[in-house]
Amino acid sequence: MSIKVFLNEDEIPRQWYNLAPDLPSPLQPPIGPDGTPVPPQGWYKIFPENLIEQEYSQKRWLDIPDEILKILYRWRPSPLRRAVYLEEALGTPAKIYYKDESVSPAGSHKPNTAVAQAWYNKQFGTKTITTETGAGQWGSALSFSCGLVGLECKVFMVRISFDQKPFRKMMMQTWGANCVASPSNETNAGRSFLEKDPDTPGSLGMAISEAIEAAVADSSGATKYSLGSVLNHVLMHQTIIGLEAKKQLAKIGVGKPDIVIGCAGGGSNFAGLAFPFTYDKINGADIEIIPVEPTSCPTMTRGLFAYDFGDTAGTTPLAPMHTLGHSFVPPPIHAGGLRYHGMAPLVSQAIVEGLFAPRSIHQIECYQGAVQWARTEGIIPAPETSHAIAAVIQEALKAKQEGKEKTILFNLSGHGLMDLVGYNKYFEGELSDYALPQEEIDKTEEELKDYPKAQINKSGKW
Amino acid sequence: MSIKVFLNEDEIPRQWYNLAPDLPSPLQPPIGPDGTPVPPQGWYKIFPENLIEQEYSQKRWLDIPDEILKILYRWRPSPLRRAVYLEEALGTPAKIYYKDESVSPAGSHKPNTAVAQAWYNKQFGTKTITTETGAGQWGSALSFSCGLVGLECKVFMVRISFDQKPFRKMMMQTWGANCVASPSNETNAGRSFLEKDPDTPGSLGMAISEAIEAAVADSSGATKYSLGSVLNHVLMHQTIIGLEAKKQLAKIGVGKPDIVIGCAGGGSNFAGLAFPFTYDKINGADIEIIPVEPTSCPTMTRGLFAYDFGDTAGTTPLAPMHTLGHSFVPPPIHAGGLRYHGMAPLVSQAIVEGLFAPRSIHQIECYQGAVQWARTEGIIPAPETSHAIAAVIQEALKAKQEGKEKTILFNLSGHGLMDLVGYNKYFEGELSDYALPQEEIDKTEEELKDYPKAQINKSGKW
Numbered sequence: 001m002s003i004k005v006f007l008n009e010d011e012i013p014r015q016w017y018n019l020a021p022d023l024p025s026p027l028q029p030p031i032g033p034d035g036t037p038v039p040p041q042g043w044y045k046i047f048p049e050n051l052i053e054q055e056y057s058q059k060r061w062l063d064i065p066d067e068i069l070k071i072l073y074r075w076r077p078s079p080l081r082r083a084v085y086l087e088e089a090l091g092t093p094a095k096i097y098y099k100d101e102s103v104s105p106a107g108s109h110k111p112n113t114a115v116a117q118a119w120y121n122k123q124f125g126t127k128t129i130t131t132e133t134g135a136g137q138w139g140s141a142l143s144f145s146c147g148l149v150g151l152e153c154k155v156f157m158v159r160i161s162f163d164q165k166p167f168r169k170m171m172m173q174t175w176g177a178n179c180v181a182s183p184s185n186e187t188n189a190g191r192s193f194l195e196k197d198p199d200t201p202g203s204l205g206m207a208i209s210e211a212i213e214a215a216v217a218d219s220s221g222a223t224k225y226s227l228g229s230v231l232n233h234v235l236m237h238q239t240i241i242g243l244e245a246k247k248q249l250a251k252i253g254v255g256k257p258d259i260v261i262g263c264a265g266g267g268s269n270f271a272g273l274a275f276p277f278t279y280d281k282i283n284g285a286d287i288e289i290i291p292v293e294p295t296s297c298p299t300m301t302r303g304l305f306a307y308d309f310g311d312t313a314g315t316t317p318l319a320p321m322h323t324l325g326h327s328f329v330p331p332p333i334h335a336g337g338l339r340y341h342g343m344a345p346l347v348s349q350a351i352v353e354g355l356f357a358p359r360s361i362h363q364i365e366c367y368q369g370a371v372q373w374a375r376t377e378g379i380i381p382a383p384e385t386s387h388a389i390a391a392v393i394q395e396a397l398k399a400k401q402e403g404k405e406k407t408i409l410f411n412l413s414g415h416g417l418m419d420l421v422g423y424n425k426y427f428e429g430e431l432s433d434y435a436l437p438q439e440e441i442d443k444t445e446e447e448l449k450d451y452p453k454a455q456i457n458k459s460g461k462w
Numbered sequence: 463m464s465i466k467v468f469l470n471e472d473e474i475p476r477q478w479y480n481l482a483p484d485l486p487s488p489l490q491p492p493i494g495p496d497g498t499p500v501p502p503q504g505w506y507k508i509f510p511e512n513l514i515e516q517e518y519s520q521k522r523w524l525d526i527p528d529e530i531l532k533i534l535y536r537w538r539p540s541p542l543r544r545a546v547y548l549e550e551a552l553g554t555p556a557k558i559y560y561k562d563e564s565v566s567p568a569g570s571h572k573p574n575t576a577v578a579q580a581w582y583n584k585q586f587g588t589k590t591i592t593t594e595t596g597a598g599q600w601g602s603a604l605s606f607s608c609g610l611v612g613l614e615c616k617v618f619m620v621r622i623s624f625d626q627k628p629f630r631k632m633m634m635q636t637w638g639a640n641c642v643a644s645p646s647n648e649t650n651a652g653r654s655f656l657e658k659d660p661d662t663p664g665s666l667g668m669a670i671s672e673a674i675e676a677a678v679a680d681s682s683g684a685t686k687y688s689l690g691s692v693l694n695h696v697l698m699h700q701t702i703i704g705l706e707a708k709k710q711l712a713k714i715g716v717g718k719p720d721i722v723i724g725c726a727g728g729g730s731n732f733a734g735l736a737f738p739f740t741y742d743k744i745n746g747a748d749i750e751i752i753p754v755e756p757t758s759c760p761t762m763t764r765g766l767f768a769y770d771f772g773d774t775a776g777t778t779p780l781a782p783m784h785t786l787g788h789s790f791v792p793p794p795i796h797a798g799g800l801r802y803h804g805m806a807p808l809v810s811q812a813i814v815e816g817l818f819a820p821r822s823i824h825q826i827e828c829y830q831g832a833v834q835w836a837r838t839e840g841i842i843p844a845p846e847t848s849h850a851i852a853a854v855i856q857e858a859l860k861a862k863q864e865g866k867e868k869t870i871l872f873n874l875s876g877h878g879l880m881d882l883v884g885y886n887k888y889f890e891g892e893l894s895d896y897a898l899p900q901e902e903i904d905k906t907e908e909e910l911k912d913y914p915k916a917q918i919n920k921s922g923k924w
Contacts, residue, residue, distance in 0.1 A: 003471070003535055003536075004471065004535070006468045006470075008468075009465070009466065073465055073466070074465075074547070074839065074840045075840070085536070085610075103565065104840075105836075105839075105840030105841045105842065106840075107879070144840060147836075147837045148547075148837070148838075148840065167629070167879075167882040167883075170882035170883070170885055170886045170889075171842065171879070171882055173885070173886070173889055174833060174836050174842050174882070174885050174889075175836060175837060175842075176837060371636060374567075374609075374636050374637060375609045375610070375637060375638060376610075377536065377567075378536045378537070378566075378567030378568075378606060378610070379567045380567065380633065380636050380637075417569070417629075417633070417879045417880060418879060420629040420632035420633055420636070421629075421632070423632055423635070423636050424632045424635070427632075427635055427636075
């Protein structure tokens with residue numbers, strides 16, 4: 001029984017897949033404070049033009065430059081594995097396959113886009129990239145990628161994660177980057193957040209505001225900002241995951257998965273695996289696609305689909321997405337990467353279209369799943385990834401109840417070796433579950449009531 | 463250009479290689495305090511009989527049970543990679559290949575023997591395994607393996623590492639094990655060490671004494687002890703690394719490496735890669751084989767080849783090996799796994815035979831190499847592994863000077879994601895180099911002067 005499927009380097013996908021042109025109704029554009037669509041030029045202060053060209057692209061396939069593939073070969077193609085040991089433990093007839101994105105040197109899927117973004121920035125003439133990071137996965141990945149490509153890298157790390165995960169900073173330093181806790185005193189935005197609440201745990205939204213300000217502040221234009229999720233081009237860079245998975249499943253004669261699962265904070269690892277299968281679904285394949293989020297930060301399952309800012313200070317354009325409001329400060333759960341108030345517009349719109357069936361799961365069930373995974377499959381998963389695992393276990397047990405031999409595919413987006421404090425708290429019984437109170441949802445509606453509405457014509461096909 | 467070579471599961475080696483019968487002169491036996499050889503029965507209190515049978519085996523090849531292979535398939539066969547990015551950075555004509563043992567869920571080569579030992583113990587009827595750990599790699603690996611096989615696991619972790627690496631304990635806990643700092647108050651040996659020096663940083667020798675005592679103290683016989691290196695059967699379990707590497711090199715048409723390198727603390731990762739090539743060398747192949755150690759703990763390069771205890775309290779049989787004396791407490795360098803006073807008898811005897819050319823390297827040069835590796839190849843290596851990398855860089859630069867296209871093969875024994883405190887100290891300039899003073903070496907001679915001499919008849923062939 002083969003439990004690993006490898007691809008050779010010459011089998012690596014040579015194009016990224018762009019879901020935008022295949023969405024049943026056109027993707028709604030980002031808009032400015034005046035309500036008019038933001039043209040590509042509106043982004044040039046913070047992003048290089050070549051990446052913005054991708055952001056607006058309506059081409060289904062975009063070539064991956066050979067130089068980027070050469071960098072990715074360090075760990076790609078990543079293995080597809082079958083979780084035979086977990087299947088056995090669960091006694092399920094389901095077959096559970098997963099892409100192991102934990103094998104990258106940074107330990108997650110994030111370098112797939114970090115490498116691409118660093119490379120395109122380098123081509124464009126950028127000298128320094130600024131960014132934010134939550135759990136630290138993205139900051140590590142961008143540090144790693146900038147180090148390989150030869151760019152300076154400055155990371156604003158959400159304070160609660162910075163404090164909980166001191167080793168993340170050392171990791172970024174080893175790859176040559178500079179990492180500070182956010183809110184920091186280095187930007188106007190940071191100082192203003194600290195003034196309001198000196199003890200704030202920080203949030204991704206705040207850190208984004210700081211990183212953007214730090215980029216724009218360089219009047220030479222040689223400093224650009226980079227985002228690890230949410231944007232169209234970021235999600236597109238991640239589709240190499242799902243495209244590899246398709247080739248790997250084909251190699252072992254699996255026509256299609258019945259269920260595709262990924263955890264979703266900003267949406268990038270979920271989209272990376274799911275979008276190539278979404279293409280199949282749009283074209284008639286019967287696939288259930290499930291993005292999973294924490295019950296404490298239920299963007300997709302309880303948030304509004306509305307135009308909102310990507311950051312807390314309101315410096316970004318307004319994007320059409322599921323959101324809990326840009327001023328939302330999520331509770332300090334340990335899945336730092338899933339504490340974002342919004343969701344990628346591409347994912348959000350596909351949810352509204354009915355293509356995805358989002359699900360929220362409580363923290364403790366996720367840790368239970370993560371520990372069961374570690375003690376059967378071996379790898380200690382990232383707390384974010386544990387949300388996907390918990391959903392996989394739910395689906396595998398459902399298949400057992402129904403006596404159905406379903407094929408489940410999920411994204412093991414990262415390992416948890418830098419996140420053991422959360423595991424320790426789980427074992428010490430210090431974690432609790434937390435469902436967002438309805439008042440918080442109501443506040444969002446109030447906060448966004450004067451903004452343009454995000455409306456699409458649902459095709460009603462799914 | 464292919465930079466990764468995979469093997470399918472059905473290509474995994476199905477036998478371990480045992481160097482003992484191929485050593486030019488017979489391996490000297492372990493002896494008791496009375497100077498007579500210890501028979502297999504002498505070990506039964508602490509090890510299960512099936513593993514001791516392997517320890518004394520003179521068979522060249524031992525079958526690997528299918529059940530063990532089924533466990534190893536989680537990550538084995540491990541990839542063989544070519545370090546093209548480092549080669550480019552060094553401008554060397556040398557071709558640098560490495561086995562990536564960091565891909566195991568525990569992050570190092572250690573599970574290769576931990577899984578085998580846990581499995582054989584389970585077969586034998588053992589319920590609990592005790593062990594010691596230095597840097598934490600071994601304790602993690604045994605915790606992981608006991609969790610998979612269904613055994614209790616108790617780990618005594620050298621205090622300095624326990625304090626420097628709190629996340630190691632959480633990792634072991636996640637896999638279901640129990641880890642305490644050593645010396646502890648749980649054993650007579652531990653209490654006596656603490657009485658002598660309440661602030662002792664601990665040592666592998668002390669932790670071994672505690673773990674053995676804890677095993678023997680269970681009068682039911684259901685608790686056994688496990689060692690992560692040094693012993694013959696442990697080294698044999700690791701030879702799967704070198705045997706895979708041979709198959710992988712053959713796949714890409716590389717006849718043999720010119721140089722084989724591994725770091726060596728107790729000797730297991732080095733032996734795992736090197737022994738299958740040592741067989742070739744004994745049979746006429748021209749291969750330079752280099753075990754690398756820290757200059758601060760120069761067991762192979764400056765220690766005596768003598769009979770000495772494996773632990774500090776003197777509870778083990780005397781083994782013929784390179785040693786700095788069983789009371790040696792090494793300086794608190796960050797390569798915790800290389801702080802052992804002795805060296806595997808099989809490795810030691812091969813050194814005396816001239817088969818290996820041991821080398822010692824200072825701590826700072828190792829970190830320099832590790833950072834260069836991380837910024838070119840990507841993976842942040844374990845501090846232990848950095849010794850191998852530093853030697854690889856020395857050899858690659860030598861090849862450049864000589865204009866020779868040498869093939870270098872080394873073992874990337876583990877990643878350093880749990881060891882970032884050392885990197886941080888390196889960047890902060892807090893590390894210094896330390897060469898062991900001659901008095902320390904002289905003390906060893908004095909300590910061992912009344913013990914039987916370890917003498918072999920060198921064949922003088924290498």
